[in-house]
Amino acid sequence: MTNLNRHKTIPTPIRYLINTGLLIALIVVGHIITEGGLFQIGRAQQRIIVEIGIFIILAVSLNLVTGYLGQLPLGHAGFMAVGAYTAGIFWTSGFMPDGASMVVGLILAGIVAAIFGIIIGIPALRLRGDYLAIITLGFGEIIRILITNLSGITGGAQGLQGIPRHSNFILVYICVIIACTLIHMLMKSRHGRAILSIRENEIAAESCGIKTTYYKVMAFTVSAFLAGVAGALFAGNLGILEPASFGFMQSIDILMIVVLGGMGSMAGAVISAAILTSLPLFMQGLNQYRLVIFALMLIVVMIFKPSGLLGTYDFSLSRSLERLINRDYKVKNFVRKLAIPLKRLVIPNAPGRNFLKFTGILYAVVSLSIIAGSIIGMFNIGPLLGVLPSRYPGAWQFFFILNIITGAYGLIVGTLGMLFRKDVGKAKLLRVLAILSIWLLAFKYLVILDGAGLLVVLIALPIELVLPILFKTGAEKNQSAHITSISEAPGKDGGNHGE
């Protein structure tokens, strides 16, 4: 690395200046857009934009414990609830004049949630991964039950009402910035490194003199604090609270955001939160499938990229600027970097370069057609294109195309996959997923599919099922558990295999 001397770095104070300037600009612009009446954003949309900010805070705070610390707590919504109710009760009690009470309420919410975090964290974090998951789930539920049953203070199952709507764009997004800055400052310090070391190898961390329980509780508490603040903002956004909205499903929703965005990537969490929270806005026709689609996405992403879509990538404006200054960019590298996660998602462990190209193209075509189909379906432009019969309403156009394509796709890739792939397991999953989705809808909407689609389905499925038996190759035989060589035995220390 002899060009270290010629590498121009941006000095730290200027970095801070650039970042601060950018953030201020974002806030000002955002405020003007949302509340300045420029684009006539309705109340409902405003509320969703605020909600995006709330979920960003929830996601980055959960990411601290899942992505950076490497644990899996399933009770995050419990901390959110604690914060929400603390703020709600504080704000409705009229304890302080409006201006001051807004900020005090937020901080109070965070602190109370943090206290719960310490109480729960100290016993829970001594346990191993799976147990931690269940115990935090339990605590989350207990919090919810407590809230429901202490109806004197919390309004019980009917909920708390009349909370002043403090949460506007500026308040929420300043909190977002504070939250992200907090976490960033934490992670780029020795405490943050300690937290990462626990994720990487807890025993080695201990042998380096790192108090693992202390740092686990620290991360957990900071995460709880931020979740509490987010909960308070949530209360201030909705105006009413009910215990049902803080159950296990809410924790899972937040977890999904973090997992899909990339565990260990703050940028990923932010982007993922923004997209997933605003999705109901764009997917109105598909709302009933939201959870099915998300569940499927969760499974598929876990299988193909266990660290989440953006993995542990952390965006740094200064770093990107440095690259620009030093002309340290090659378009080819950039494209390749973009393509790698895409390729990994779509072509797991594919051997053989030609086959790679072939399936790569095929997968790309399929993915693009699914996207195209959904756009056609969502915006009802099918009839305009003369592509689809106009009797199919909104979302069914999406599924109609999905049906045809996945049927054909399943057939082709299935055959080729069985013949060529070594890692048949994952390819089979994709194929079966494709076929499953066909049957899912065929089952209920057999009457809507017209002849062509139905034909493809009916032909594809039986061939798909018979093919494996006919073409059981040597590669597939190796898939069963006879050891092919000792050196290929799976690693024991939980290392990522193939990712």
Added chain:
Amino acid sequence: MVNNDPKAPLLPERDKERNPVLECVGLGIDFGGLTAVDDFNITIGATEICGLIGPNGAGKTTVFNLLTKVYQPTRGSIYLDGKDTKHMNTVRANKAGIARTFQNIRLFKGLTVMENVLIGLHNEMDYRLGGALFRLPNYWKAERIARERALELLSIFDMQDFAEHKSGSLPYGSQRRLEIVRALATNPTLLLLDEPAAGMNPAETDDLMSNIKKIQETFQIAILLIEHDMSLVMGVCEGIAVLNYGKLIAKGTPAEIQNNPKVIEAYLGAGGGDDA
């Protein structure tokens, strides 16, 4: 000569004036019905390089785990720099001055080389959470000093140019060396090396030998190593203890051990052959 007296003169001359860095008296541990280590006694001088050898499964790594308090001993005592480690756990043991590497490398694979060493320097940096969050001056100072120190340590093995590489992407030998650097970063008085030469060719092993000696001279610390490579052991150790089935069967200088019939029997008799 079998030498089982804990206070036996395994101490090199230069260390006779100082307290021994490690003293084990009657150390033993049982796992359920199995006695993994029994009546282990050793005294290691303040700057001595000592070897712990024995056939596979003899309990050597178990001894390391006992010393670093990963396991709590069932009987016996460990004195580190004169202090009884009875109520310590791994973290406190490290703060008390004992650092180790592992048989299966335990690096922080997702982190860079520099970050791995900085984690070793964790307790040397003195700013608290507030200092980190608000980027107070003591944060900047501590981080700068730590990074300089890390590069210094990495230069022992000539690894300073790899500081920003992901540690998981290093070749095997470099990973082992990085683990040693990380252990050194914790500022120990006793360094435990678990099979540091595993997977190394003779040239690398030679390098390792001179590095171990260099570490001992530069840092003036004691080193206890487990090793199967006899050229390394005989070349670098001043005292050697031999374990078999959890019991000490011999202790002495390399020359004494080489000619000890019990040691030869333990290796050959166990079907191990010669492991050089």
Added chain:
Amino acid sequence: MFFVSHLVNGLQLGSIYALVALGYTMVYGIIKLLNFAHGDFIMVGGYIALFSLSTTFFGLPPAVAVVLTIVGCMLLAVVVEKLAYRPLRNAPRISVLITAIGVSLLLQNLAQYFFGATPMNFPTHLLIPAGGITMGDVFVAYTPLITIIAALISMVILTYLVQRTKLGKAMRAVSEDTEAAQLMGINVNTIITFTFAVGAGLAGIGALLYGAGYPRIEHTLGVMLGLMAFVAAVVGGIGSIPGAMIGGFAIGLVEALVTALGFSEWRIGAVFLILIIVLMVRPTGIMGRSMMEKV
């Protein structure tokens, strides 16, 4: 009478928990996976049983319905194992847990999609005749009686399978040391699939008994049931078959006790409190063996 009826309730509930907990514990023992979706297997089983028995749908004879339910659950488990868990055999634990959560969500929402969100009524009388036996001045209905007996018989058969057959030995081998088992020529994948199947079969039996005793079948059935049964498995000692049985009955009795004392909303709280205490005091559970990690 009061005492006995609550005792019977507790044992009935406990039997179902025990059957479900056995499934959890067997899968955990063999691949160290907490199958979050296990409770949802029962939900699916419940629906299968309902559709087979109910005269509004297929109206099959009870024997056929029983077989269909058990086989259906086993098939589902095998499919899930092959598609979702096997590719992740070597992935980090978090990923597998998340996938399990994903599968659980998927099953619940598919069920809601297909069968709607309103609960359906399980035709208990088609499976177990009404009435009961009277011993002295104590009346015990057939349903709880058969539930408890069926659960006990299943456990006896399972214990026999695991302790006395070659297949059982293979299962134990794989759960002790997967690599060594492979080296001994055991087909690990088959054993794992088989374990899933057996666990799910027990869940199927549990589904039938659950439907008979608590005739509300809805898509969220599996969530609470799965959670409680999981607690039972952990309390009894995860990985231990007798532990799951003991844990199941214990949790069932606790739940009945809490309800009897009038605190039924706190059922979940009480059960989790027990979980927390057990995990703090004796993390390996009542019957568990401590596992030392090799450093």
